[in-house]
Amino acid sequence: AQSVTQPDIHITVSEGASLELRCNYSYGATPYLFWYVQSPGQGLQLLLKYFSGDTLVQGIKGFEAEFKRSQSSFNLRKPSVHWSDAAEYFCAVGEPAGKSTFGDGTTLTVKP
């Protein structure tokens, strides 16, 4: 069965600092990997996705993620965090048929 682990429940960074959110997955085949962002009381918005090709993928809002098959990881990064990035971030592994398994999420707090 597929699974996703986000080791960090809560991360606090200063505005302008760099950010890395960790994600490890377990999946039997080549995974479809996603990062979603959720503002309080809202639905999830797709930040970026990986399903093949270049292992460094670019997303919206200046985010990027790197797929490392040897480490079963798909970490999310941003070089300079803005206060508006404060939200909850979910890593997910998906099947081509559409079912997705989500991690428990990482809450990002941005200090002024």
Added chain:
Amino acid sequence: DGGITQSPKYLFRKEGQNVTLSCEQNLNHDAMYWYRQDPGQGLRLIYYSQIVNDFQKGDIAEGYSVSREKKESFPLTVTSAQKNPTAFYLCASFPWTSGNTGELFFGEGSRLTVL
């Protein structure tokens, strides 16, 4: 604009009452999903449907029921058998077409509070 509409956004009910959450999409997507979200537990799959008149249980289906009579609609009923129904419920859709890259499209969610 195309999207997924969930209603109501907030719902309060007494224990023992069934409630139905609405999910409508105009994206012409084939598959639809219901997830439950609790603090610190991420999203857990309740039910999903890949075609009209067919649906499958997810990981936490007990105490819930669904129907899929139209492609656009996938309502979720939270029954009195659900032991802890207070949660945030998210509906999502997925285009079952070749070349899709697997991401889900989400509604804005419905928050159910049982008093």
